[in-house]
Amino acid sequence: MYFTQLCHLLQQMKETEALVLGGSRAGNSYDEKSDYDLYVYCSCVPSSSSRKEILEQCCDYIELGNSFWELEDDCTLKNGVDIDILYRNLDDFSAGIADVVDGGNAHNGYTTCMWHNLLHSRIIYDRDGRYAKLQSSYDIAYPSRLKEAIIHNNLRLLTGNLPSYDRQIHKAIGRNDLLSINHRTAAYMESYFDIIFAMNELTHPGEKRMMEYALANASILPEDFEKNIHKLMNHLYREPSLVDIIIEHMNSALIQCLQKNNMLK
Template sequence: MAYDTYKIIDILISNISEMSEVQSIGICGSKRSFPRAGEGDIDIFIYCDIVPSPEKRQAILNQLGNHVQEVKVNIFEEGHWGIGDFVLINGIETWLMYFTVNETVTDVESILSGKYPDKLDNYYYPIGRCAMLKNINILYDKSNFLDNLKKRLSKYPDKLGKILIQYHLDELDDTEDLERAVVRKDVLFYHFAMDIAVDHFLQALFAINKVYFPSRKRTLDFIENFNIKPEGCNEKLLEVIRLGGLSEEIDHSFSIWSNMVNELKKLSNIGEINSPSSL
């Protein structure tokens, strides 16, 4: 009998939760709206006192039998994404990422203190971990670890906002590469420099609006709902990119960009005024 994805995930979560080391399990996105095969993957985050051994995790996955098409244990170890196992469920790539409770708490507190104001290797945004945990859907929470963590993250720290805003606005002041690309009308170099600049712009904008920056995905949707942003922000960002692809329009692109950055700097003061501690 073929099981649907929802039932297999339910069985998988139930089996994982039976391991004594496991404290909490959460999933990114909806608990009941999974992607179709080839349209996305399923990310499941598992928080433990200590991560169960590979043999123990393999035994748990083996219980799924022929309800899954592929199982791999220890696909990756340590790093930003913990210890990872892989399961193919009805053609959907499903990632099981194991972390210890202690390392997660330490990591979150370091991020909230402003220790990691920018992305790290391979476009990993530490602040994105806070965004994920704040919005994670809880599937199992034996000791309320995830529930308490979500409460901890519910209020965006003013100190963090100030650190991130200042850091990224300072980075936006470095326009040497952009100016050089404009003078040379070098489209590829301009896009290289602009990608870096846009990254700092977005992170500053999110911090001004007191929203944890998740990643570069779906940023236009987020910006659409922001109260504090340069006028016509989405449209102008797209125009900067479009015009930057034409050598004869690079200077126009840079002019729009410079005005947006100047407006963002002015808006950063509004963000401070509107912070809860300032009211």
């Protein structure tokens, strides 16, 4: 009720080009307590006062204009369900996806997250049909150039170079620097999963439930994939001296998997 009312009010704003629902609510894996991720694509961001006027009609709690990652209003609807309302420029969003998908440009982890967001979102309102057109234009086969770029870039981050994460983790273990071990291991996993999704030609679902998504959707996985990840997480603080060995096993299994499937040049 309150979500529907909020969407109706937001789409009346002259700046709003499209309203799109993302996250678990856009699919089938949610319950009544699941948060909403609502994206407002707009020519320019509506004023704080006009947004506040709308939000006060549907929300009990409002944090207006948070900008830790993207510009968003973080609220709790009057039925107690949290909602994140993110404001985006559609041209900028489109350009970012084009840079990755058409340009074949890899990131250090999470390369295809925005592409995944586009493909798996549910359109609520689309004033001129631009969002639907963008969604349709990128409902395509996974580009081989992009796949190769992600694997090449992120594998070099994992191992084989002076700045590679395995070397950084090794040094952090030698210093007994637990915070650095944690930080570098997190970065390692970002690049590791970017490769996992690319080698399976899957778009990246984001930071939540990556292992579960891979297990459910990937047809190609390194040997002991799940076992090694559990071992790494279980020993990260308990026995950090073993992290080096586990990382080495993960790198070896990943490289062997890539070679077996002719994905290494």
